[in-house]
Amino acid sequence: MIKKDSFTSCLSRQQVIEIDACTQCGECLKKCPVQDVTGDASVSPREKIRIFREFIKSTQGLKGMLFGRRRVNQELLEEFTKAIFECTTCGACGEVCPVGIYTQRLWPMLRREMVRRGLGPIGPQKLIPGFVKETGNVYDKPASERFSPWFPEGVEPVAKAKIAYYVGCTGAYEAHPMVRGDALVLAAAGEPFTMLGAEEEVCCGFPLFITGQFDLLEGLVKQLVSAYQDKGVETLICSCPCCVNMMAREWPLFLGKELPFRIRHMTQFASRALAEGTLKLKSGFNGKVIYHDPCYLSRGVGVIEEPREVLRAIPGLKLLEFDRNRRDSRCCGAGGAARKVFHENAVAIGRLAIDEAWEKNADRFILSCPACYSKVNEAMEGYEKQVRITDIMELLAGCL
Amino acid sequence: MAILLAIVAYAALLVFYVGVTVRFLIYIRGDGSPAPGGKQSISSILLAILDIFLLRRLFNANPGIWPGSWVFHISFILVFLGHLRFFFYDVPRWMIVLAQIKPYAGVALIASLAYILIYRLVWERMKYSSIYNLMLTATILLLGLTGLFLAQYFRADITAAKNFMMGIFSFRIIAPPQNWLFPLHFLLAFVVLAFLPTHIFTAPFTTIESRRRQEETEGLLHD
The missing domain is CATH 3.40.50 (Rossmann fold)
Known part of the structure; x- marks a missing residue:
């Protein structure tokens, strides 16, 4: 149940604690890529946490209790929204954080809060849900072009197999040499693999998750998991780290249970195939x-x-x-x-x-x-x- | 003077207790998001405890500031514990031992804070420091210095100080010791209490969780 005034409705208990645990030491600034190129401290991880903490304090904290819930300054909310969406969510700040705040997951949840308040997402990010609904991908490209421009001739996925290959939208539409390489390596390893059809293989949900737009997620996850389950899949392979991350970390949460198959990155498959000798280099x-x-x-x-x-x-x-x-x-x-x-x-x-x-x-x-x-x-x-x-x-x- | 000091003490204690309670209420109400979670092995918990005790993550992030920060945290705890004898009529043996250690811990506290401030201001040129952090560091440094001067140079009557403190906590306010530095030290202590960063309570949980997450990450895509 999401409470209207609350700034913590989209956060887990652990994340509320994490926001409080920030010591404002500034170590994160040394690793933030946005800091590196903008030098703008207002978009730093530390500042985002400090401002969000103020939002919580002014509505749910002691100040809010004693003096009534204050209306949060709209300009500050808009500035915060820009800062939170300017982040690349790389998680380097969390890696270096002396207390270990899990920022790679915190930022999407703070974005979700801003989406809930009608302030985010920003620019073309707003179009993502519509594109996914219409075409199944985030690039608004026809599903018929998902595989055809790059899929290597002579490589034949089978109808059902223990291994399945998920291409992902960015690979399918923006990184053809990469996904072509995936298919060639999979075929060369000699193990039969299956794929969903171009219409069936929809967005994994990562762009929606990362921009805080959660509405379609449960449906997408259930649709994809069910489709792979029908194919008897035991291992789902993908070369996109964002998709892999979404599948391994978030899919079980949106599905409400453990996945019925394992997730592996393409390099893991190739590394094992090379070590076992099923993949030979000429x-x-x-x-x-x-x-x-x-x-x-x-x-x-x-x-x-x-x-x-x-x-x-x-x-x-x-x-x-x-x-x-x-x-x-x-x-x-x-x-x-x-x-x-x-x-x-x-x-x-x-x-x-x-x-x-x-x-x-x-x-x-x-x-x-x-x-x-x-x-x-x-x-x-x-x-x-x-x-x-x-x-x-x-x-x-x-x-x- | 006694009334003024007592008012400051009660106000600071009220801010502290109410603040902590409100935060606790906020923590338990924040549960709107699906969150990953799972079991944590004993070894992971033990490693997390070591992480907390040694401030390992800070060492990895900034080995230059780590010695100052580690000595500060340890000495702060020792100095705090060394003050406990002011709040008990029957002082147990371990409190007496800690009180004997306190002067050395106090010197270490001051040295470590001076190191942190110099490191932040001179070496890192304040590039990454927040004003809040620097103000808090400077306030605790001042608190430590007044404590040191009280103990070494402008000695206050310890019995009077103890009676005054006991009076505060039993709501029977009596005169503080006749010492110009004591009120300043006392006020600074309660200012620090009122502004005590709550990360001292929450950061250990975050560090333990980061160890659990590390364990989880290792098993996500690996058998």
């Missing part, structure tokens, strides 16, 4: 590559070593690391559905990663996330420091 790659840990893969679900195992298995390849890697990785600018609204921030954040890849003389900038792939490619456009961007499965498929 060629290698002679060059230096630098691997970027996607926020929702490393910090989100803890898939950190498998992408590196895949890369190390490629003959001739020399793996470089970003200064900030693994759970400490830097955001590429694509996260939090902010890239479509705060495009300049996203490009500037992406270029910070490009700068480092370029300075380290990497031949390829390796990604394993379609949102990163799409945004870093945009950031590369017209930039003087050019490094070729390649998805990890695109690279691996090239060695088959």
